[in-house]
Amino acid sequence: MRQTLQIISLALAIVLGSGCVATHQTNRDRIAEKSAPYEMFAFQRSYPDTVFDWRGWRKMLQSVKTQAAAQARISTDCTSNSALWTEQGPGNVAGRCNTIAVHPNDENTLLAGFSTGGIFKSTDGGVNWHPVFDEQVDLSIGDITYDPSNPDIVYAGTGDPNVPSIAYNGNGIYKSSDGGETWNYLALADKGIISKITVHPTNPMHLVVASMGNPYIRDAERGIFVSKDGGTTWVKTLYVSNQAGASDLVMAPSSPNIMYASFWDRIRNNQESILSGPSAKVFKSDDGGISWIQLSNGLPTGRLGRTGLAVS
Secondary structure, three states: OHHHHHHHHHHHHHHHHHHHHHHHHHHOOHHHHHHHHHHOOOHHHHOOOOOOOHHHHHHHHHHHHHHHHHHHHHOOOOHHHOOOOOOOOOOOOOOOEEEEEEEOOEEEEEEEEEOOOEEEEEOOOOOOOEEOOOOOOOOOEEEEEEOOOOOOOEEEEEOOOOOOOOOOOOOOEEEEOOOOOOOEEEEOHHHEEEEEEEEOOOOOOOEEEEEEEOOOOOOOOOEEEEEOOOOOOOEEEEOOEOOEEEEEEEEEOOEEEEEEEEEEEOEEOOOOEEOOEOOOOEEEEOOOOOOOEEEOOOOOOOOEOOOOOOOO
16 A cells, blocks of 8 residues: 555656646746845845945944943843853855965965855964954955065955855955954945955055945946055046946066956846946056056957956
């Protein structure tokens, strides 16, 4: 009897499964299906507005942090939360690691930045890690860069430069003066996602930053920005369009004044998702990011997507 029921169940499963595939497979939007759970985070909360209120989001997060800190100071009975926690798994789940920075003089010291998990530090070659950015409101990290002339100085750019279905906007650049243990806000809060930070190897005051901008809106607050005073003041030296940001930035090791930058048309909000466009170009600078020329000889043209850069 049991065998008969199993055969009947299997037959029904095949019939129902076959009917479902035949009817719906061609109409399925797999990208939409995968993205749907994440849209609960921002898009539904911003409806009917196009732009997610990131300023309000940060203000509320900061308020919660402040209230929690105040409560901890006045609390006289913390026994209920005093027990140590141990990880129970699962151990095969990971977030997206956007960037890893290695100490210039100590290969066992590393900093890793995550799409929404902040920054972790290791001093034993990656065997053990501890969080060093949890005190900040924005935990989305795009890039981490050591100052090659003084590795105690480290810069971190916030925001997720991959700009997935849910865009994690950034809050500018942070600076550490103790090798990444503690961080303070530096600049460029309104420039959205910081995709790359470079520090001149012999002139630490010369910083060049690539910004994707705020992926929710079209504006001019995106492109390449240069500081000659260690991040106190900034000048925008390359701007392509109001929907294209600087997705990558590299410096030639043998000649740090030679730099390359690539741009990417990317807008993601309640109304549209732009993944490519006419502004996805590659540019070169011979003066440390002050002036730029577009490269075209041999590169593809037309409507293009995201480009990655590397210097041999």
